[in-house]
Amino acid sequence: xxxxxxxxxxxxxxxxxxxxxxxxxxxxxxxxxxxxxxxxxxxxxxxxxxxxxxxxxxxxxxxxxxxxxxxxxxxxxxxxxxxxxxxxxxxxxxxxxxxxxxxxxxxxxxxxxxxxxxxxxxxxxxxxxxxxxxxxxxxxxxxxxxxxxxxxxxxxxxxxxxxxxxxxxxxxxxxxxxxxxxxxxxxxxxxxxxxxxxxxxxxxxxxxxxxxxxxxxxxxxxxxxxxxxxxxxxxxxxxxxxxxxxxxxxxxxxxxxxxxxxxxxxxxxxxxxxxxxxxxxxxxxxxxxxxxxxxxxxxxxxxxxxx
Amino acid sequence: xxxxxxxxxxxxxxxxxxxxxxxxxxxxxxxxxxxxxxxxxxxxxxxxxxxxxxxxxxxxxxxxxxxxxxxxxxxxxxxxxxxxxxxxxxxxxxxxxxxxxxxxxxxxxxxxxxxxxxxx
Numbered sequence: 001x002x003x004x005x006x007x008x009x010x011x012x013x014x015x016x017x018x019x020x021x022x023x024x025x026x027x028x029x030x031x032x033x034x035x036x037x038x039x040x041x042x043x044x045x046x047x048x049x050x051x052x053x054x055x056x057x058x059x060x061x062x063x064x065x066x067x068x069x070x071x072x073x074x075x076x077x078x079x080x081x082x083x084x085x086x087x088x089x090x091x092x093x094x095x096x097x098x099x100x101x102x103x104x105x106x107x108x109x110x111x112x113x114x115x116x117x118x119x120x121x122x123x124x125x126x127x128x129x130x131x132x133x134x135x136x137x138x139x140x141x142x143x144x145x146x147x148x149x150x151x152x153x154x155x156x157x158x159x160x161x162x163x164x165x166x167x168x169x170x171x172x173x174x175x176x177x178x179x180x181x182x183x184x185x186x187x188x189x190x191x192x193x194x195x196x197x198x199x200x201x202x203x204x205x206x207x208x209x210x211x212x213x214x215x216x217x218x219x220x221x222x223x224x225x226x227x228x229x230x231x232x233x234x235x236x237x238x239x240x241x242x243x244x245x246x247x248x249x250x251x252x253x254x255x256x257x258x259x260x261x262x263x264x265x266x267x268x269x270x271x272x273x274x275x276x277x278x279x280x281x282x283x284x285x286x287x288x289x290x291x292x293x294x295x296x297x298x299x300x301x302x303x304x305x306x307x
Numbered sequence: 308x309x310x311x312x313x314x315x316x317x318x319x320x321x322x323x324x325x326x327x328x329x330x331x332x333x334x335x336x337x338x339x340x341x342x343x344x345x346x347x348x349x350x351x352x353x354x355x356x357x358x359x360x361x362x363x364x365x366x367x368x369x370x371x372x373x374x375x376x377x378x379x380x381x382x383x384x385x386x387x388x389x390x391x392x393x394x395x396x397x398x399x400x401x402x403x404x405x406x407x408x409x410x411x412x413x414x415x416x417x418x419x420x421x422x423x424x425x426x427x
Contacts, residue, residue, distance in 0.1 A: 087420060087422055088420075088421045089418060090330065090419040091417070092324050092417045092418075092419060093415070094320070094415065094417055095413065095416075097414075098313055098316050098414055099313070099316055101316060101320070102316070212308070212309035215309055216312075237391075240393055244392050270393070273394075
């Protein structure tokens, strides 16, 4: 059963695909190689399967005690030992975070990113806020200056990954099937295929969903929530969890401000009520307005890693 | 519907503990869930029904301890209960608050049924 969504359907299985990788005929355990129908580029799929469930180590304190009656009768004179089965009750005081497995693997990812000096960003938003357009423009702007890698998360299709691949950046597509968010294990698998180089930038575009991804640490260095002015300015208090857990809020599509009813200050005020540490950048991925500020933010964050 | 992921994470943890202790079943599970943890009780109950059949938790009694949200005003220092992540301090109306509790998402304890072999 898929550990993300609980489905039993193979079509819903999580697949991780490195776009543009040369097709090979080698078939390994857990890997299946195939060429996608309309996709001009050969692709390779990886099905994480059930091995992913055992990836992390667990450290917790166990304070167990056993209830029940046990009769230890040893007859040492004739060495006649009988066997008896008793049903006991053991209370394990676990005190363990429900998401411990995800959190531990996220920390492993984080350690890898730190050691490799990779700035990993988790981009979260509702569908249609312009994450992919922003990424396209960002990758084009940083070309030749900063090496960038991308992990694309979507339920279905590699449309977004193909758009990113067209910019020349190495990209892995994660299709979550019915899953509503990326988790640290998917990112771990994707990073192994992507192999981001030292001192690079890694953009992880999460599944378009303003609710579920907020709970799942991927090991990112910063979380960036993107909203657009075509959405309501009360979004931060409608979906507070995502704003609570983010470091930067990008307000996209500001070129459309004259045509929509979006109160910029109100939106920011709402977001600050949820998280007073939140930074803001207003931009338009279409017109390019405000992009400099975003690129500066990226370079500053990258610089902080070396400090 | 991340609640199903939550339930499956709970099943994973319970099965690991059962293996470790040689338990055949889990009789009872106690969870601690914060009011502001991003978990809908109804969605969790629904996911519980969907995710449990055939697992070690199939017949487990579920006890959920809800932890109310509590925050501290960074200006006046007063502490107060919160229902949302964006509540103003009742004393000074400030939104500069720190959440003290309410984001918990924890398996508190498991009661395992163990079959022990005793030499008599």
